[in-house]
Amino acid sequence: MAARAEPRVAGCRSAGRSSKGRTMNSLPILKAREVHKQFADSPVLRGVHFELQAGQVHAVLGSNGAGKSVLMRIFSGILAPDRGQILLDGKVHTFADAGAARRAGIAMVHQELSLISSMTVAENIFLTRWNDGWTRFVDEAAMMRAASALLSRYDIELYPWQTVGSLTRGQQQLLEIAKALSGKVRVLILDEPSANLTAAEVRLLYRTVKRLAAQGMAIIYITHRLRDVFEVCDQLSILRDGRIAHTLPVAATSAQAVLTLMTAQLPSASWPAVNVPADDTAPLLQLRQSGRQQAALSVRAGEIVGLSGSGASAMLEAIFGLQALHGYTLALSGQEVHVRHPSEAIAHGLHLLPGDRRRAGLVLGLSVSENILLSLFDRLSTALLIDDARGQQIVTGLLRRLGLKTEDPGQQVRQLSGGHQQKVLMARALSTDGRILLLDEPGSGMDVQAQSVLWQIVRNYAAQGNAVLIASSDYAMLAALCDTCHLLADDGIGPPLAAAAGQQALLGALHGTPCQP
Secondary structure, rough: OOOOOOOOOOOEEEOOOOOOOOOOOOOEEEEEEEEEEEEEOOOEEEEEEEEEOOOOOOEEEOOOOOOOHHHHHHHOOOOOOOOOOOOEEEEEEEOOHHHHHHHHOOEEEOOOOOOOOOOOHHHOOOOOOOOOOOOOOOOHHHHHHHHHHHHHHHOOOOOOOEEHHHHHHEEEEEEEEHHHOOOOOEEEEEOOOOOOOOOHHHHHHHHHHHHHHHHEEEEEEEOOOOOHHHHHOOOOEEEOOOOOEEEEEEHHHHHHHHHHHOOOOOOOOOOOOOOOOOOOOOEEEEEEEEEOOOOOOOOOOOOOEEEOOOHHHHHHHHHHHOOOOOOOEEEEEOEEEEOOOOOHHHHOEEEEOOOOOOHHHOOOOEEHHHHHHHOHHHHEOOOOOOOOOHHHHHHHHHHHOOOOOOOOOOOOOHHHHHHHHHHHHHHHHHHOOOOOEEOOOOOOOHHHHHHHHHHHHHHHHHHHOOOOOEEEOOOHHHHHHOEEEEEEEEEEEEEOOOOHHHHHHHHHHHOOOOOOO
């Protein structure tokens, strides 16, 4: 049931696009009815009801793990619901795959771009889909004309012959939208479309979204930025714990009211204070922006620091040596270092728990023991043999320390629940005796009880004199667990925000509210 909206914040301009003057069909173009989805023993969607009208831009908000991505993948045919129905124009549809959803008129633009930089705009739009029907040769002139007509139809200001490598990030985002619109699309799903865009590129995106909606396109707009909601959206829904907690018109609410709804019923901080060393102690980890003396981010022994915003996960990967660290220098225990590979990061006492543990963290076909010891095989190996007895002693100790319940450490890690899989990754990190833990969206795909156990493990780790840096969009977790938080925006890492100020204050700062009271 939608919650009653609070009055608008005084002095705030009228937000969102008014639906007055536009004809809304009484029948939703897209509807989810009692949709459920579960992975292993973790329910993700718990009876979702959702409606989208033609010509409407509908924002979907919620912290990480609320179920946004799973719901959108069901709409776009990538996943099938366990129970419930998806309706188009009032008729139940079952999509075998994403291609079936596209043929039905639903397209999704993912946050990760899928463009080939050496090819032209037209070639990217029609990649793998261009066919003149008779020859194996591509009629490039016809392709250019078709691309030009498509771009003109939706007022997307790109030229078909431009190479993608010459485009800005914002133009590439518009090209991804054009690719999605190259079929007969009636429902467009945009996943964090303003992420990593400059202010000018965001304005270009807003203009395009408004034009598409004015032409009757139904748009679902996934975002962590309230600015986006109040600039281009008509309706908003807040997902919490796999359910739609609130749905309301954007024009009838305010940024403050939305923040209140998003933080309602979230757990408050209940962790004991950690004895943080004096300010003259060298931070275990420090990032300094190029050309600036003052550190942009510091994590001292005993501290848990949060990082949120576009590029937060990429920043952790760069610190760990998975990609280049652009614009910043890294110092560990007061010494500047250049980490070019994860093995060097581990040698410096760093360890990363990736956001997608099944793809980037675990080897699902290996056992619990083998996954835990992946970072230790060099230390356990002699010229010809691996010291299995020593390895099993380490595994047993870590399993007991983390409360990981498995009768057989030889069990394949794919058979464990999401919470236990995350504990396996944590055990691997602790096995290296490193002092700095990097956590990327650590609560993803875990139920509340499993998250609570993991947070206690992280807090204990910090209390032993170690440092933790967390990249996450789960604002409740950041407010409850972290000592300070930073927002990563277009101009770099923002100043520290005291998590003790409360969830709503932190959420407001991280979201960047569109107006002031």
